[in-house]
Amino acid sequence: xxxxxxxxxxxxxxxxxxxxxxxxxxxxxxxxxxxxxxxxxxxxxxxxxxxxxxxxxxxxxxxxxxxxxxxxxxxxxxxxxxxxxxxxxxxxxxxxxxxxxxxxxxxxxxxxxxxxxxxxxxxxxxxxxxxxxxxxxxxxxxxxxxxxxxxxxxxxxxxxxxxxxxxxxxxxxxxxxxxxxxxxxxxxxxxxxxxxxxxxxxxxxxxxxxxxxxxxxxxxxxxxxxxxxxxxxxxxxxxxxxxxxxxxxxxxxxxxxxxxxxxxxxxxxxxxxxxxxxxxxxxxxxxxxxxxxxxx
Amino acid sequence: xxxxxxxxxxxxxxxxxxxxxxxxxxxxxxxxxxxxxxxxxxxxxxxxxxxxxxxxxxxxxxxxxxxxxxxxxxxxxxxxxxxxxxxxxxxxxxxxxxxxxxxxxxxxxxxxxxxxxxxxxxxxxxxxxxxxxxxxxxxxxxxxxxxxxxxxxxxxxxxxxxxxxxxxxxxxxxxxxxxxxxxxxxxxxxxxxxxxxxxxxxxxxxxxxxxxxxxxxxxxxxxxxxxxxxxxxxxxxxxxxxxx
Numbered sequence: 001x002x003x004x005x006x007x008x009x010x011x012x013x014x015x016x017x018x019x020x021x022x023x024x025x026x027x028x029x030x031x032x033x034x035x036x037x038x039x040x041x042x043x044x045x046x047x048x049x050x051x052x053x054x055x056x057x058x059x060x061x062x063x064x065x066x067x068x069x070x071x072x073x074x075x076x077x078x079x080x081x082x083x084x085x086x087x088x089x090x091x092x093x094x095x096x097x098x099x100x101x102x103x104x105x106x107x108x109x110x111x112x113x114x115x116x117x118x119x120x121x122x123x124x125x126x127x128x129x130x131x132x133x134x135x136x137x138x139x140x141x142x143x144x145x146x147x148x149x150x151x152x153x154x155x156x157x158x159x160x161x162x163x164x165x166x167x168x169x170x171x172x173x174x175x176x177x178x179x180x181x182x183x184x185x186x187x188x189x190x191x192x193x194x195x196x197x198x199x200x201x202x203x204x205x206x207x208x209x210x211x212x213x214x215x216x217x218x219x220x221x222x223x224x225x226x227x228x229x230x231x232x233x234x235x236x237x238x239x240x241x242x243x244x245x246x247x248x249x250x251x252x253x254x255x256x257x258x259x260x261x262x263x264x265x266x267x268x269x270x271x272x273x274x275x276x277x278x279x280x281x282x283x284x285x286x287x288x289x290x291x292x293x294x295x296x
Numbered sequence: 297x298x299x300x301x302x303x304x305x306x307x308x309x310x311x312x313x314x315x316x317x318x319x320x321x322x323x324x325x326x327x328x329x330x331x332x333x334x335x336x337x338x339x340x341x342x343x344x345x346x347x348x349x350x351x352x353x354x355x356x357x358x359x360x361x362x363x364x365x366x367x368x369x370x371x372x373x374x375x376x377x378x379x380x381x382x383x384x385x386x387x388x389x390x391x392x393x394x395x396x397x398x399x400x401x402x403x404x405x406x407x408x409x410x411x412x413x414x415x416x417x418x419x420x421x422x423x424x425x426x427x428x429x430x431x432x433x434x435x436x437x438x439x440x441x442x443x444x445x446x447x448x449x450x451x452x453x454x455x456x457x458x459x460x461x462x463x464x465x466x467x468x469x470x471x472x473x474x475x476x477x478x479x480x481x482x483x484x485x486x487x488x489x490x491x492x493x494x495x496x497x498x499x500x501x502x503x504x505x506x507x508x509x510x511x512x513x514x515x516x517x518x519x520x521x522x523x524x525x526x527x528x529x530x531x532x533x534x535x536x537x538x539x540x
Binding site: 037041051072111112119120121123125128130133136159160161201230234 | 297298299300302303304306307308310311321331334335338339340341343344346347348351352383385386387388389391392426429430
C-alpha cells in the first residue's frame with residue numbers, strides 16, 4: 001500500500017448541512033481549497049488567499065475526518081506556465097490543514113495573452129497526446145510531489161474536443177497518463193464518469209480504457225452523474241451515478257491494488273437540489289461496493 | 297506545432313474573440329492552419345465552445361445578480377452575450393469577475409439612472425467586503441508623520457443616489473423605482489464601515505472628490521479640509537495613506 005486506505009468520501013460543499021460529514025456516512029472529505037479562497041490582483045501580480053472564516057467553517061464541518069485535496073486552478077498542462085499562485089496558496093493550506101494526498105486535472109485552462117498576461121480560457125481543455133506534453137506535465141508532477149511530501153494524483157479528463165495531434169508512441173489520453181506517471185513516479189485519480197463520458201461521446205470501450213490506465217498507480221476513484229446536452233453526455237456532476245459507472249467501479253476496484261478512496265462528486269448547486277438523503281444513498285452504495293471488493 | 301502554439305491557437309478558438317481573427321500573430325504554416333480549420337468543424341469542438349459560453353455566462357450572471365435583476369430580460373441576455381463575446385466570464389473567482397462585469401454594465405447604463413446607481417452600489421459593496429477581509433483600521437496618528445499622502449481607498453467608493461436611497465433599494469424587492477430627483481444623496485463605502493456603507497456629509501464628499509489625485513495632508517488642511525473629517529475617512533479605509 002502506498003497510502004492507508006481511507007474508504008468512501010464526499011467533496012466539501014459549504015451549502016450542505018455539516019451533519020452530512022459524519023463518520024457514519026463517509027470516511028474522508030475531498031476539499032477544493034480554491035472554494036475557500038479569494039483572488040487578489042495588484043497589476044499583473046495575482047495571489048490566491050485563504051479566507052480564514054471559510055477555512056474555519058470547513059474545518060468545523062469536517063471534524064476529525066481525514067481530507068484529501070482536489071484542485072481546479074493549477075492548469076498543470078499550460079505550456080506557458082502552471083498557476084504559481086495556486087501552489088503558493090496550497091503551501092499555506094497544507095500548513096493549516098494537512099492532507100493525505102493532492103490531485104489535479106490533466107489539462108490546461110490558460111493561454112498567453114497578446115500583452116504578456118495570462119488569459120483564462122473559461123473551460124479546461126485536453127492536452128495533445130504528445131511527448132512534449134508528457135515531458136512537461138511529468139516534470140511538474142514530480143516537483144509537486146516533492147513539494148508537498150504526499151502523493152500527487154492526476155485526473156483523467158472528460159473531453160468533447162477530439163482530433164488534437166498525437167505522437168504514435170503515446171497514442172491517446174490513456175497513453176498520455178501512462179507516459180506521465182511512468183516519467184514522474186506520480187499517481188492517478190481514475191475518474192470513472194469521465195471514462196464513461198468519453199466512451200459515449202468518442203465511441204470507445206470504457207472497460208478497455210480502464211485496462212489501459214496505469215492501474216497500479218491509481219490511489220483514488222471518482223464516480224459522478226451527468227446528463228445529455230446537444231447530443232453529448234456531459235460531465236455535469238448534476239445527479240446520481242449512472243448504473244454503468246457503478247458497474248465500472250465494480251470492475252476497477254479489484255484491478256487497482258493501491259486504491260485508497262472512492263469519492264462521489266456532485267456540484268454544489270446540484271447537491272443542494274438532490275438533498276442529503278439522495279447523497280447518503282449514493283455514499284452507501286459506494287461503501288457497499290468498496291467493502292465487497294476489498295473483501296474479495 | 298509546439299505545445300505552446302497549439303494551446304494558444306485552440307484556446308483562442310474556443311474563447312470568444314469578438315470578431316477578431318483568433319489566429320492573428322501566430323506563426324502557423326498552411327498545414328497547421330488546415331488542421332486547425334478541420335478541428336473547428338468537429339461537433340465536439342462546437343460543443344466545447346457552447347460549454348465555454350454557457351459557463352462564462354453563468355459565472356457572470358452569478359457575479360452581478362442585483363444589477364441584472366433590474367434589467368429587462370432581453371437587455372439582461374444582451375449584456376451577458378456581449379460580455380462573453382468580449383472575452384468576459386472566464387475568471388474563476390467571483391469577486392474578480394464581478395468587479396469587471398459590473399464596470400462593463402455601468403458603461404452601458406444611462407447617467408443619471410437608478411440602474412446605474414444600483415450597479416455602482418453592488419460594485420461598491422463587493423469591493424468593500426473584499427477589502428474587509430484582513431482590514432485593520434490604521435492609526436490616524438500617522439497623519440502627523442511626514443512622507444505620507446492621502447488617496448481614495450482601494451476598497452472604497454462614493455455612490456450617488458438620485459432619490460432617497462431606501463426608495464431606490466426597495467426596487468430590489470420589487471417595488472417601483474421613484475422618479476429621478478435633481479437632488480442627490482451620497483453614500484460612502486469602505487471596508488471598515490459597519491455594513492460597509494453610511495451616508496456621506498458634504499465635507500466628506502468634497503474631500504473624496506479632491507482626492508481624485510493623491511495629496512499631502514498639509515495641502516488639504518490649507519485648502520480648508522478639516523482634520524476630523526480626514527480622520528473619519530481614514531479610519532474605515534475610505535481614504536488611505538500612501539508613501540510619497
